[in-house]
Amino acid sequence: MTAPRIVVVGAGPAGIMAAREAKRRGAAVTLIDEALRPGGQIYRQGDAALASSGVGLPEELAHKRTVLEAFAEVAEAAEAVDYHSGATAYAVFPGPQLHVALADSSRVFEADALILATGVGERAVPFPGWTLPGVLYAGGVQAIMKAHGVRAGDRVAVVGAGPLIIAVAAQLAEAGAEIACVTLLTPLRVMARRPLGLWAGRGVVREGMAYLRQLRRAGAPVLEGWVPVHAEGAPAVESLCVARHDGAGRPLMGSERRFDVDMVAMNFGFTANSELARMAGAEVRFDSVRGGWVPVRNEFGATAVPGVFVAGDGAALRGAFVAAAEGRIVGAAAVLTAGGKGTAELHQELAAEFTERRSHQAFQDALRPTLDLPSGVWSWATDDTVVCRCEGITQGRLRQAVDEGHVTVNGIKRNTRAGMGWCGGRTCLASVAALAAQGQAGPPAETPPMRPRPLARPVPAGILARREP
Ligand SMILES: Cc1cc2nc3c(=O)[nH]c(=O)nc-3n(C[C@H](O)[C@H](O)[C@H](O)COP(=O)(O)OP(=O)(O)OC[C@H]3O[C@@H](n4cnc5c(N)ncnc54)[C@H](O)[C@@H]3O)c2cc1C
Structure with missing residues (x-):
């Protein structure tokens, strides 16, 4: 029987632990990350020659060591994980099929299961x-x-x-x-x-x-x-x-x-990097504190799209400890599902990870009010304040669009170009959504987020043209 092909995007705590778990269970694992070294946001590594990797307190640095040791385990194994650093995943198509820009070329990865562990961006x-x-x-x-x-x-x-x-x-x-x-x-x-x-x-x-x-x-x-x-x-x-x-x-x-x-x-606060999940067709729900529009998943990280899983902060902001524990759960579930097996046994096998995720969830609930933005914050921008930095769209221009009746996020985007630039709306989406919702913390439940389109991230045209067979 051939090993299931598991493709993981993101080499933060969630992606690394998912890759290791999938590898341990016999899968052929590919790990894609746009950073040059593994670790993700919180465990970002500097140049080996720099003392800067030591930024952080002892407990954080100890967890960082655990996560990076897990990476070393799968990167140095005889049949190592196929790891691509400096590689940007820019599109997902049915299959699931992941399109990736490498250093000099682009490549399409076919997967039996795709795990998106893409983390968050800042709000x-x-x-x-x-x-x-x-x-x-x-x-x-x-x-x-x-x-x-x-x-x-x-x-x-x-x-x-x-x-x-x-x-x-x-x-x-x-x-x-x-x-x-x-x-x-x-x-x-x-x-x-x-x-x-x-x-x-x-x-x-x-x-x-x-x-x-x-x-x-x-x-x-x-x-x-x-x-x-x-x-x-x-x-x-x-x-x-x-x-x-x-x-x-x-x-x-x-x-x-x-x-x-x-x-x-x-x-x-933070915004979930959910554009690849949305492009794959995953349903989203709005959570103003946990990352805005976040993918809907079951407890094993599976979305309703066959073969597409989401792990870690990209699924909802909950911190590095939850990301690592959840990475293991989702990595295991992806392999079992790809092999046509059930996942119920994981409750027992990975009981410690389920407990870790649950107890940190309680802490995240305590944290919640510190990240809740009251409606008045969206009044700070004056009419000449630029809100969409990529396209240079001001608050006044956005307000004008709303006054003219463009009251959904996609309507404002189409009318003003806000969110159509390099960052694909990651920077201005929260502001535009608040405006569409007339200053409320989040938009009405039925309002969809900006429509994700390939390319999810900026990629040089020459790299797209050099598609590997
Ligand atoms: C800038 C920043 C600073 C933070 N600082 C702290 C802190 O000091 N303390 C703390 O407790 N928490 C911090 N956090 C939150 C913390 O990083 C997360 O809780 C934790 O790292 C989540 O782990 P993760 O594996 O889900 O995602 P991450 O660690 O964010 O890893 C996601 C990985 O996915 C990669 N990626 C994303 N999109 C793509 C793509 N399209 N193609 C290829 N690769 C992609 C990224 O390069 C990244 O390596 C910070 C978050 C951010 C954004």
Whole structure:
């Protein structure tokens, strides 16, 4: 009997653990990742010669070692996983058939089961000045530290929602930056409303407390219940004005404070990289905190599309521990399903992974209010604020489209070109959806997301033309 062909997209904790589990169960496994080295977002690896790979606290670094050892196990085995780094998956067609851009050519991978473990991207909330050079995503700033050992600014403001803000600010302070201010939309103590959830995630909570202590030692002001108002400077950012908000995210005039900075790092949560799953035909549901439109799956990660599975944050933001545990469950289920077998036995075989996923879910529920965006945040952009950066579409132009009756995400896209640029709408989708929903946290349930079309990611035409047989 021939081994089932399992193709995994994403070499983060979910994809690596899925690949290893599938390999252990005798599958022929291909692992595709657009990064040059395995690890995904949180366990991103820098150049081996750089000390930057050590960015993070001991518990995070220990889990990173576990995940990278799992990668080494399958990459160095006699019949190793067929691993392609620097490779971008840009389309999925029925089969499932995955289209991938490699370094000099493109190739189509036929799979018995396709596992999409593509993680999340960062969510922006546009405010005046957010497109100035020097205003960066907080996770991007962290990625530059991890991958290149470079601190992107000297005097910085870190603004946004959720615990990543604290981690990145502390890592910047550790790297020698002066932290002018840290602002959080919602105080992290709201998590205490769910003590059982906090207990379930006590390892992560300990990390968070350690980061807060680092910030306190660095003398960084942490302003809770504050939001950015505008960034200014020419040609790059020179100052950031922040203000208290009214509980619904709207800045309270008169409370403003201005900080001189050479970098602003911002993050307002995450958006699931679900475009390949959507292209495959997977049904999606809207979850404003867990990544926006996320694929609907069963407990084994299977979508309703035969042979298409989703694992990790790409299925709903839940963190690296859940991603790793779920990777194993989905890797195993994909092999069993491809072999025409049932998956019920996995409850017993992988009981520890199911328990890990469940208990971290409780922690993620405690975290939820810190990432919930009240409707007022979508009022920060003024009419001349650019919202779709790729196509240069302003908030005023988007509002005009809504006033003219284009009230769905796809209607606004067709009318204004918002979301038709290089990023395929990953940056502006949340803003456009909020506008379509008239400032509500999410669009009406019946509103579909922007239609995904090949190419899901920008790929040079020459590479597409050089299709391997
Ligand atoms: C910028 C950023 C910083 C973060 N920092 C932290 C942190 O400090 N602490 C924390 O607890 N959590 C952090 N997170 C969240 C954390 O990364 C995730 O919870 C965890 O990594 C999820 O694992 P995953 O395997 O599901 O996805 P990821 O680790 O994100 O891995 C997904 C992989 O898929 C690849 N990929 C995506 N699309 C394609 C494609 N089309 N073709 C080929 N490859 C593709 C990516 O290159 C990536 O390697 C961060 C997330 C982001 C986006």
